Amino acid sequence: ELESLQRSLASDAEAWAGEFGTAKDVSGLSAERNIFRYRALPVTVRLSEGAPLAHLARTVAAGVLAGSALTVSAAVELPAQLGAVLTGLDITVTVESDAGWLASAARLASAGKLSGARIRLIGGDPTALAEATDGRPDLAIYAHPVTEAGRVELLPFLHEQAISITAHRFGTANHLSDALI
Numbered sequence: 001e002l003e004s005l006q007r008s009l010a011s012d013a014e015a016w017a018g019e020f021g022t023a024k025d026v027s028g029l030s031a032e033r034n035i036f037r038y039r040a041l042p043v044t045v046r047l048s049e050g051a052p053l054a055h056l057a058r059t060v061a062a063g064v065l066a067g068s069a070l071t072v073s074a075a076v077e078l079p080a081q082l083g084a085v086l087t088g089l090d091i092t093v094t095v096e097s098d099a100g101w102l103a104s105a106a107r108l109a110s111a112g113k114l115s116g117a118r119i120r121l122i123g124g125d126p127t128a129l130a131e132a133t134d135g136r137p138d139l140a141i142y143a144h145p146v147t148e149a150g151r152v153e154l155l156p157f158l159h160e161q162a163i164s165i166t167a168h169r170f171g172t173a174n175h176l177s178d179a180l181i
Contacts, residue, residue, distance in 0.1 A: 001054040008058045008148040012065050015150035020066070020158055033165040038158040040067040041118055048124030049075040049098050053082065055122045055146040059153065063120075064089060066157035073101055098124055102132040109133035120156045122146060 023037035043063055047056045056074065063070045072078075072086060072093045086093050096104060101124075108114045114133060118140045121129060126143035133139055142156040 001052075004148060005054065005058055005061070008150065008153070009061055010150075011148055012062050012150035012154060015154055016065055019151070020154055029167075031166070031168045033163070033167050035163040035165070037161050037163070038066075039161050040069075040157060041159050042069040042071075043118045043120055043157050044071045044073060045120045045122065046101060046124060047072065047074040047076070047122050048101075051075075051123030053078070057082065058146055058148075059120055059122060060086065060089075060091065062150065062153040063157045066154055068157040073104075075101070102128055105129060106132040106134075109136055109139070114139045118142065118156055 020038045023035050025033050025035050027034040045056065045059055045063065047053070053076075056072070056078075060070060060072065070089075070091045072091055074093060074095055075098055077095055078086070078093060083093060105114070105119075109132070114136060115138050117138075119129070119142065121141055121143040124143070126141050129141055129143075140156070144152070147153055
């Protein structure tokens with residue numbers, strides 16, 4: 001498990017350095033800047049009953065690298081050492097059974113508190129979660145198997161942003177925006 005985590009962290013670092021952590025303007029226009037970048041989003045990570053703790057560590061590592069505000073819901077009490085690391089990273093951890101988790105998600109959804117939320121589900125039943133939250137189209141549930149591929153595992157924690165800035169004033173080049181982003 002440690003070797004897998006190390007490979008995962010290396011893949012995350014590579015994906016971050018090459019894609020997710022840099023703003024890019026591939027248009028090459030002198031009169032306009034078209035910047036594409038990724039921004040962090042808050043995510044709830046759910047470790048379901050029977051899912052390996054190593055998968056939680058791997059997923060949280062991706063979220064931390066992305067700069068996301070994380071909360072963790074786990075079906076089991078976490079080992080003290082892992083709990084201390086998460087607390088040190090300002091990650092709130094709650095322990096609740098799968099049934100309790102679904103009930104909590106249903107309450108939050110009916111109160112409108114899951115609007116625009118993202119959930120990274122590790123194990124468990126994504127269909128049951130979608131049903132508990134009434135299939136809200138504004139709730140993103142990421143339930144793919146945990147992978148070592150940073151390019152895949154970082155996605156739930158980020159969203160794309162495209163920015164266009166006019167870099168001229170009446171046809172005269174203006175470089176005021178060069179250092180903004």
